[in-house]
Amino acid sequence: MPIRLYNSLTRRLDELRPLEPGKVTMYHCGPTVYSSPHIGNFRSFLFADVLRRFVEDQGYQVTQVMNVTDVGHLTNDDIESGEDKMEAASKKTGRTAWEIAKQYEDEFHECQRLLHVRMPHHMPRATDFIAQMGVIIDDLLAKGVAYQVDNGDVYFEIAKFPDYGKLSGKVIDELEDGARVAVNEKKKDPRDFALWKTDHKHQMQWDAPFRSGLRGFPGWHIECSAMSSHYLGHQIDIHTGGEDNMFPHHECEIAQSEAHTHKQFVSIWMHARHLLVDNKKMSKSLGNFFTVQDVLKKGYTGLELRFALVRGHYRQQLNFTLKGLDEARAAIARVQQCRQRLVRIRLGHESAGAADLTAATAQADAKFTATMQEDLNVSEALGVVFEFASECNRAQPTASSCQQALRFFARVEDVLACFGQEPMAVEDGAPAELQALLQQRQDAKKKKDWVAADAVRDQIARAGWKIVDTPQGARLEKV
RNA sequence: GGUCCCGUAGCCGAGUGGUUAGGCAACGGAUUGCAAAUCCGUUUACCCCAGUUCGAUUCUGGGCGGGACCUCCA
Numbered sequence: 406m407p408i409r410l411y412n413s414l415t416r417r418l419d420e421l422r423p424l425e426p427g428k429v430t431m432y433h434c435g436p437t438v439y440s441s442p443h444i445g446n447f448r449s450f451l452f453a454d455v456l457r458r459f460v461e462d463q464g465y466q467v468t469q470v471m472n473v474t475d476v477g478h479l480t481n482d483d484i485e486s487g488e489d490k491m492e493a494a495s496k497k498t499g500r501t502a503w504e505i506a507k508q509y510e511d512e513f514h515e516c517q518r519l520l521h522v523r524m525p526h527h528m529p530r531a532t533d534f535i536a537q538m539g540v541i542i543d544d545l546l547a548k549g550v551a552y553q554v555d556n557g558d559v560y561f562e563i564a565k566f567p568d569y570g571k572l573s574g575k576v577i578d579e580l581e582d583g584a585r586v587a588v589n590e591k592k593k594d595p596r597d598f599a600l601w602k603t604d605h606k607h608q609m610q611w612d613a614p615f616r617s618g619l620r621g622f623p624g625w626h627i628e629c630s631a632m633s634s635h636y637l638g639h640q641i642d643i644h645t646g647g648e649d650n651m652f653p654h655h656e657c658e659i660a661q662s663e664a665h666t667h668k669q670f671v672s673i674w675m676h677a678r679h680l681l682v683d684n685k686k687m688s689k690s691l692g693n694f695f696t697v698q699d700v701l702k703k704g705y706t707g708l709e710l711r712f713a714l715v716r717g718h719y720r721q722q723l724n725f726t727l728k729g730l731d732e733a734r735a736a737i738a739r740v741q742q743c744r745q746r747l748v749r750i751r752l753g754h755e756s757a758g759a760a761d762l763t764a765a766t767a768q769a770d771a772k773f774t775a776t777m778q779e780d781l782n783v784s785e786a787l788g789v790v791f792e793f794a795s796e797c798n799r800a801q802p803t804a805s806s807c808q809q810a811l812r813f814f815a816r817v818e819d820v821l822a823c824f825g826q827e828p829m830a831v832e833d834g835a836p837a838e839l840q841a842l843l844q845q846r847q848d849a850k851k852k853k854d855w856v857a858a859d860a861v862r863d864q865i866a867r868a869g870w871k872i873v874d875t876p877q878g879a880r881l882e883k884v
Numbered sequence: 885g886g887u888c889c890c891g892u893a894g895c896c897g898a899g900u901g902g903u904u905a906g907g908c909a910a911c912g913g914a915u916u917g918c919a920a921a922u923c924c925g926u927u928u929a930c931c932c933c934a935g936u937u938c939g940a941u942u943c944u945g946g947g948c949g950g951g952a953c954c955u956c957c958a
Contacts (some may be wrong), residue, residue, distance in 0.1 A: 648958080722890070855917060860919095876915085
């Protein structure tokens, strides 16, 4: 069965058919490093991560590139006063744009780690690709699809690229009601977008690679064309981003890349819906704005946050709440509890039964694959996982069945990474002093001294462990 | 104003033209000294109105409500 993915370009589910059999190239529009990454950013990046993991799970060799935008992302692309976000952050803080970029890039990587993201193979910075951008700009000028205005700015000329609008479906009439289209007098068409901005005062400035003497910095869109072609070639299989990237960013990428190469830039465009918080768009003014660190400071783990952000279908708005994180915690515990028991039976710490889970495991595995193949239906796939966990809990399985079931859970973890590693058998992990306390409690229980027994239980709980009583006796589990 | 998406039980969230999604929460039961975990059972579903159909939550049209993009945002 093929993987089918919703392609924003064709507006239907398309089969993933890599240009090179067995290999898949992916490009993801990454962070603009001018502020701390927030949970909405990571909804998109975790979607990309799950996509990569599942495609790899299906046997493809994936090459994944995610850019770091550290220059050129204007606060407004069309207005002359549009300011580079890095520059704006610099003015606000009194630190250099380079320092700011470094700080937030590091913070971004830290968040990736905390959220169990499989690192992309390449995470290039825009500032390291000025020369490559220059080559493309030069070519676009030579081809006559870009033009330079008197102050040196270079713009891509939309009129020379009839396909402009094919991704977003935007057919912009110049005098659209309600849309705030500011007119830059220098541009031939308001939709024309900047490839190069001439600015001698900009902190981050380079000699225009296509014409010396013109100090300035690149436009935002051109970096993605330069970096994706550098690492992945002129044509790539999948390109992702948040829904807001579709227009104008991706539309512009298509225009400049395809005008440059005359080849179809991307086979499948995928866009993640934005995250809502308390059913509202996340914004600082509403007080519902969370960075990744904000959430972790509240005592939630990266895994719990990952679960909460990944569990909904990527093309559906997902409502994030703190309560949702509590639910995530409970849901994760349910699966880990189940795996814990399977591990114990496999190792002989708990008695095995006669139930054969082979068929149930194979069925869950096949269902998991099928739901994920259909446009990454994570919600339904999680349903399969939970149902299977219940099935395991109900059964008194054989040791080898446990082994099989655990392999399935390991696969789920490899793809979704939202439950955690396979739990250890608890005997392997409990410190000796806690084991001694456990024995004390057993003694107290024997004497029916419930007060003493409960006191010991509380003491163990404070150490981060809990007592599990079973018909076979009591044992410790890490909370 | 233009383009588009959504409206499912207390909450979150899949899916389907006729058969239990799932998670969390709540309640009852089993188990337990009491808990925890686990199992069994239960509760309130498909926004409204028309239409198509033997039958619609699922398709079509209209209405109401929420959201997104068109401006920086993942």
